[in-house]
Amino acid sequence: MHIQTLLPFLTILTTTLAKPAHLYATHYDGTVYTLTLNTDNNELAITQTLDTCGDMPSWLTLDPRTRTVYCSDETGTADPSTHGSLTSLHVAPDGSLHEMAVTEAVGGGVNSVIYEADNGGKFIAIAHYGGSALSTFALPIEANRPALQEFHFNLTHPGKVAQQDASHPHQVFLDPTGSFILSPDLGADLLRVYAIEDGPSGKLSACPSLNVTFGSGPRHGVFWTDGTDGSAVSGVTHSRKMAAVGQTMLYLVNEIGGTMMVYDVSYSRSGCLSFEKTQTVVPYPGGVMPEGATPAEIRHVGDVLYVSIRTDQGFAPSDSMVVLDRDAEDGSVTVRDSVSALGKVPRTFVINKAGNLVAIGNQASANVAVVRRDPETGDLGEEVAVLQVGEPGEVGTSTGLSSVIWDE
Structure with a gap:
């Protein structure tokens, strides 16, 4: 066969053999879903429904090396007579999930992150919103094995609004060196x-802890780093901090105040972190957050940041995804534009590793929307697929779709 004839054939074969993409989603009705995106025809379908992860599955974290998904259950409160759970699920070669172990955890688990010790041992940290706590477990989890640590928080003075009647950790995330875990309360x-x-x-x-402006209600944060070697940092006692990056900044979105705060971060001699606030901005077109609207999730790729906005009805009947640009000189952000979230209450969203697709988990409409992202400009573009996943929830309640992740 001539090369000219062979090349089109190989192109067709490569396209035909393109592997489908898998996603996993949780629903507050007690179900974990496996979703399959056919990259040939952009069809998104439910390929597995699994009753697992307690009564209120709320968040999924994937360990790609061990092919394990960890699921947090939001059941329970700070009352020690109540509790939630942590479930481990094995990812099979076809993308399906199989329950491996379940252990009791503090109630109200809403977010988790995997971290490593110096010897490579793995652990998971969990933020417990309703449980007013942060906990850690050694991995892999075993049935009925207790937590490694539990930190319980008491609020001595109530906050600005009723939602601040107690400590409510909403996220746990790592700094760029993997030496610190941070949790917006x-x-x-x-x-x-x-x-x-x-x-x-x-x-x-x-x-x-970093004190955030009274009444802000910090929800989620993300680090940005220039990726340069910071080995010149001296006098720091924690060994892994010696590999600290050069310039490091933190972008924190506040649910109650409707703002984003920008911090310059430094690694101090004390072995902890120091923060200097450089900007407070409303992450919404026009600089005014609509009444009742709240920022939810924040992520970034390079110098482009994304924030999901709940209940703004910016693209009625759908809410919004806001795109922001980071200034390369001082790290400040400006709003570029907003696009439809293709559903109501975008509680969470995830960007795939290729940077060309974004999956949005809309809680109240209980759908997963996949949209294109331009890797060059960072623009969010056309709809790829929208799929109903479970029954719709009610705005302002813990019902409906709770999380979505890529299997990558």
Whole structure:
């Protein structure tokens, strides 16, 4: 066969053999879903429905190396007589999930992150919104094995609004060096900071928290780094901090105040983090957040940031996704534009590794919407697929779709 004839044939064959993409979603009705995106025809379908992860599955975290998904259950409160759970699910070669182990956890788990100790041992940290706590577990989890650590928080003075009647950690995430875990506490107006201790234990030590403006209600944050070597940092006691990046900035979205705060972050001699606020901005076109609307999730790729906005009805009957640009000089952000979330209450969204697709988890409409992203410009573009996943929820309640992740 001539090369000229062979090339079109190989192109067709490659397209035909393109592997489908898998996603996983949780629904507050007690179900975890496997979704399959056919990249040939952009068809998104439910390929597995699994009753697992307690009564209120709320968040999924994937360990791609071990092919394990960890699912947090939001059941329970700060009352010690109630509790939630943590479930591990094995990812089969075809993308299906199979329950492996379940262990009891503090109630109200809403977010988690996997981290490593110095010897490579793995652990998971969980933010417990309703449980007013942060907990950690050694991985892999085993049935009925207790938490490694539990940090319980008491609010001595109520916040600005009724939602701040108690401590409400809403997220846990790592700094760029993998040395610290941070947790925005919506109820206490704090960004809690923990250092991962040296050695194999995986235990956390509390650092000074960052006070956030009263009534802000910090919900989610994301780090940005220039990726340069920061090995010149001296006098720091925690070994992994010696590999700290050069310039590091934090972008924090506040649910109650409707703002985004920008911080310059430094690694101090004390072995903890220091923060200097450089900007407060409303992450919405025109600089005014609509009444009743709240920022939810924040992510970035390079110098482009994305924030999902709940209940703004910017593209009625759908809510909005806002695109922001980061200034390369001072790290400040400006709003570029907004696009439809293709559903109501976009609680969460995830960008695939290729940077060309974004999956949006709309809680109240209980759908997963996949849209195109231009890797060059960062623009969010056309709809690829929208799929109903479970029954719709009611705005303002813990019902409907709760999370979505890519299998990558």
